[in-house]
Amino acid sequence: MEFLGQGLAEAIHRLVTLDADVVEALSASLVVSGTATALSVAIGVPAGTALGLARFRGRGLVLTLVNTGLGLPPVVVGLFVAIFLWRSGPLGDLNLYCTRQAMVIAQLILGAPTVLGLTAIAVQSVDPMLRLQLRALGATPTQALWLFAREARLPILTAAMAGFGAVISEIGASLMVGCNVKGDTRILTTAITLETGKGEFGTAIALGIILLALVFAVNAATTWAQQRSRA
Amino acid sequence: MTRALLLALVMIFVTCGPAAASRSLLVGTTTTTQDTGLLDAIGADFTRHTGLRARFVVAGSGQTLQTAGRGDVDVVLVHSPSDELAFIGDGNGIDRRLVMHDDFIVLGPASDPARIRGLAAVPAFRALAASAAPFVSRGDGSGTNVKELALWKAAGVDPKGKAWYAESAAGQLATLQLAAQRRAYVFADRGTWLANQKLLLDLAVLVDGGPELLNVYHVIRVSPMKFPKVDDAGAKAFADYLTGADGQRFIATFGVDRFGVPLFTPDAGKNEADLR
Numbered sequence: 001m002e003f004l005g006q007g008l009a010e011a012i013h014r015l016v017t018l019d020a021d022v023v024e025a026l027s028a029s030l031v032v033s034g035t036a037t038a039l040s041v042a043i044g045v046p047a048g049t050a051l052g053l054a055r056f057r058g059r060g061l062v063l064t065l066v067n068t069g070l071g072l073p074p075v076v077v078g079l080f081v082a083i084f085l086w087r088s089g090p091l092g093d094l095n096l097y098c099t100r101q102a103m104v105i106a107q108l109i110l111g112a113p114t115v116l117g118l119t120a121i122a123v124q125s126v127d128p129m130l131r132l133q134l135r136a137l138g139a140t141p142t143q144a145l146w147l148f149a150r151e152a153r154l155p156i157l158t159a160a161m162a163g164f165g166a167v168i169s170e171i172g173a174s175l176m177v178g179c180n181v182k183g184d185t186r187i188l189t190t191a192i193t194l195e196t197g198k199g200e201f202g203t204a205i206a207l208g209i210i211l212l213a214l215v216f217a218v219n220a221a222t223t224w225a226q227q228r229s230r231a
Numbered sequence: 232m233t234r235a236l237l238l239a240l241v242m243i244f245v246t247c248g249p250a251a252a253s254r255s256l257l258v259g260t261t262t263t264t265q266d267t268g269l270l271d272a273i274g275a276d277f278t279r280h281t282g283l284r285a286r287f288v289v290a291g292s293g294q295t296l297q298t299a300g301r302g303d304v305d306v307v308l309v310h311s312p313s314d315e316l317a318f319i320g321d322g323n324g325i326d327r328r329l330v331m332h333d334d335f336i337v338l339g340p341a342s343d344p345a346r347i348r349g350l351a352a353v354p355a356f357r358a359l360a361a362s363a364a365p366f367v368s369r370g371d372g373s374g375t376n377v378k379e380l381a382l383w384k385a386a387g388v389d390p391k392g393k394a395w396y397a398e399s400a401a402g403q404l405a406t407l408q409l410a411a412q413r414r415a416y417v418f419a420d421r422g423t424w425l426a427n428q429k430l431l432l433d434l435a436v437l438v439d440g441g442p443e444l445l446n447v448y449h450v451i452r453v454s455p456m457k458f459p460k461v462d463d464a465g466a467k468a469f470a471d472y473l474t475g476a477d478g479q480r481f482i483a484t485f486g487v488d489r490f491g492v493p494l495f496t497p498d499a500g501k502n503e504a505d506l507r
Contacts, residue, residue: 179286179287
């Protein structure tokens with residue numbers, strides 16, 4: 001128990017003094033997960049909108065696959081991405097193993113299905129009459145897609161937040177493909193594991209508090225957006 | 232959709248640009264070097280002296296040598312001599328150089344129910360088996376695990392599957408903590424123990440010293456002949472740094488500020504046989 005007290009005291013000290021290790025891990029987390037989320041949105045929102053509107057054979061299967069993607073185990077994603085990126089792997093020549101790019105790729109695979117699936121649901125729930133109206137008014141398919149996305153923008157914002165929430169607290173994949181390099185690929189979650197392994201509980205707790213605060217902020221924003229969209 | 236994918240790829244490479252610009256030197260190494268805190272510190276010192284950045288891929292020595300045996304890292308820093316010789320014998324590695332050593336120790340509850348305190352390693356392992364006191368092994372093919380299994384063999388004991396013998400399949404500190412929790416005996420490197428004593432008050436050092444408990448680290452370059460993609464210039468720079476004056480000086484003082492004693496003894500240029 002005394003470690004908890006000492007840990008908290010050290011955590012506060014490190015937070016107040018903006019400890020370099022803590023700031024590094026926080027900024028790495030924000031850059032990597034922010035990029036992965038932006039990419040998830042860039043892919044997931046158009047694809048999700050299309051999936052929400054389209055009616056085709058096998059659509060149920062595609063939705064099921066997307067929903068499976070929501071529950072992808074990070075370590076499995078990490079393993080497959082690592083195998084591809086190892087020098088002996090198919091993409092070995094890119095030299096991406098143990099880099100932030102590798103982490104972005106892994107987190108993108110984890111985050112995109114979340115954004116895609118939630119966007120599809122959001123678009124589906126937009127009044128179907130809108131579609132008819134748009135067609136009657138002569139909108140091109142691209143224009144219609146854009147207007148639908150606009151109509152569903154708050155739920156889509158929620159989807160983006162959920163995507164961010166999924167990747168910022170992820171560890172398995174990031175550790176396996178990023179290698180936890182100090183000052184580069186060491187993010188909040190992998191730093192917590194490392195510091196715990198070294199017995200540096202103060203640092204670990206400080207990092208944990210920041211991660212919790214981040215996740216809280218994201219969820220607060222999501223909740224706010226949801227409530228507003230309902231009003 | 233195509234545009235979104237293209238944009239995605241461009242963004243990956245732009246936002247993370249600086250890291251990709253310098254080619255990454257990949258160093259395969261072991262959990263003991265990470266759990267002692269040596270890796271981060273020596274990585275920074277290596278960068279300071281050479282301007283190169285080392286990325287450490289951490290696993291047990293056995294797994295690290297497997298990774299290296301596919302050419303997936305450029306150089307390894309490991310402590311499992313028999314595996315290392317096999318690695319070189321298979322043509323996977325070249326230029327094996329002695330870097331440093333610490334030693335292995337046997338820890339257990341201070342009450343020492345198996346009465347091994349002060350014994351030499353092999354008799355101590357025999358006494359442990361005879362008393363059937365709980366023992367926690369790494370069980371992960373790491374250098375420490377390989378050494379522990381060799382000592383059981385020397386003691387004429389096959390501990391696998393015995394009720395008193397547990398395998399953590401975890402890193403060194405996690406294994407020590409498990410042993411402390413269970414009031415069990417455990418085999419560990421001294422460095423990890425020294426760096427984390429305050430967490431492990433329930434464990435006491437019961438057996439140490441003697442040539443069979445030396446824990447010797449070597450650096451080995453992954454063969455550029457067999458794996459043309461490896462960064463051999465980087466690997467050589469890392470090996471040269473570790474075994475050169477700067478790296479050796481760093482190792483000699485690492486840990487003094489925090490633990491009062493250095494965790495490792497630098498050994499570059501020495502003959503391994505002379506350590507005994």
